[in-house]
Amino acid sequence: MTKKTIRLLMPQWQGGNNPHYSFGAELLAWLAPKNNQPLIEVPVQAFDGDSLEKEDGMNGRTQLFEQLTAAHHLLEAHKPDRVVMLGGDCLVEQAPFAYLNERYGGNLGVIWIDAHSDLVRFVGYDNGHTLPLGNLLGEGDKQFSSLVKTPLKPANVFIAGLATPSQEEEKRIVEEIEKAGVYPEEPEDELINRLGIRTANADELAKSTDSIKNWIKENDIKHLAIHLDLDVLDPSSFRSLLFANPDEDYNFSAAGSLQRTQLIRIMKELSEATEVVGLGITEHMPWDAINLKKMLEEFPILND
């Protein structure tokens, strides 16, 4: 029987507290190859000019929770076999991945292709997009993880492409984070070790993807969901990322280093190794398009 695949467009920005994520989602949907997969938009409250309120340690908690609930309702309405999620900040992944894990009997495999683990809350940063994977594992935020009926099995999770800053870079980032009063509730590497989650950084993946293929075999993963945070890519070859804003220097986070050709190869190999039932693409921050759009909005003849 043909599998039913839907695309969800979820222009959520509150999880990163940056309205540009909405535009990034729209452009991503425009760029996606056209086929017969229906595109269903998840209602998201647009930025209205007001700052988000920090509610119980999360900026925009109420809006985010409402949007998460809406995504679940749409998934239940359509009951797809496969889901493509076009985000938006990383927190958009929670609903489709939780849905798919239930749909596939709690045995879903998840590969989290991301420069960051998205496992823990960073106190003082307080943005929900730091913890979708935590929520999906039954860790993370209590309210949000309560919507995950069947948490992922840690053995079924693989984090690929984690940023590996140089010692010097690492030192600078730690200093910046401390200066800003930001700290993780539990250090990410400790949490990864405690749960026993497999990882490979970009350098390892550039050499070989055997670690991923072995993980799929050893855990008998028959259905796989792929999370792709575009920030896993080397920002010198793909600049539509938060940390590659041409007008600002960000210092809080290490950059990804995966090359586009490597990413394409990984995506193809995953589809050969098992059945891919989910793909989420997140954190698209197309600075040039944002800036060009803003310029065009200022040119009088285009706005008469």
Next chain:
Amino acid sequence: MTKKTIRLLMPQWQGGNNPHYSFGAELLAWLAPKNNQPLIEVPVQAFDGDSLEKEDGMNGRTQLFEQLTAAHHLLEAHKPDRVVMLGGDCLVEQAPFAYLNERYGGNLGVIWIDAHSDLVRFVGYDNGHTLPLGNLLGEGDKQFSSLVKTPLKPANVFIAGLATPSQEEEKRIVEEIEKAGVYPEEPEDELINRLGIRTANADELAKSTDSIKNWIKENDIKHLAIHLDLDVLDPSSFRSLLFANPDEDYNFSAAGSLQRTQLIRIMKELSEATEVVGLGITEHMPWDAINLKKMLEEFPILND
């Protein structure tokens, strides 16, 4: 009476011999503010995988001339008072600017905001986008300028934002161009002097736009068309330009240095100083969107 304004979308790529210009045009049209200006597409032969033929010193001459003729027919069909042209390579400007100069009795003012003068043929490079302004002045290419019924008055032309490479950079570019066997039919600065065209580079414009305002007053310019080649912008703050390809080093051309805020200010000041009846935006080369689209086309789940 309300002025009739139309938008032309002309995804022409043959003038720069680079199919990506077509996609740049489509994305530009998608980014432009929505209003009631109709968007009319000029038929352009899509890239079919074959290299363009060099015909009488111009790559793709036949296709380019057909497309130019089509643009003229559409302008004559709609007879607008004002035209917005969304390109495509720079040669898209010829039809609307020639049309507007006739429409306004041969007295159209043209400000050419561009890192390059677009006045002469570069032998050995042979791409039509190096000479739209030449054609409009009755110089340039004989066949193409023959379609300009009323050439622009040189006194009514101002070139703004010309690239001013450092001596070292200039030397490197000259060497690269000579190595490639490329040379201008007439040196650009000589042609500018011979015709008596006013210019200001980005540094001068950053200090003051008085030279432009004085030019408008002295020549009593009542109707102005603005050409904007996005390559006038500093590629470190706007990277969707031919010369900012993240995967290649181009060496044949000096980069622009105008800042986005300066460009917006110039556009507003021009609209205050006189009536703007034309705007063309060209040479949009959105590398990240091109590369992301290519990646998405390779992800199996998006292409079932």
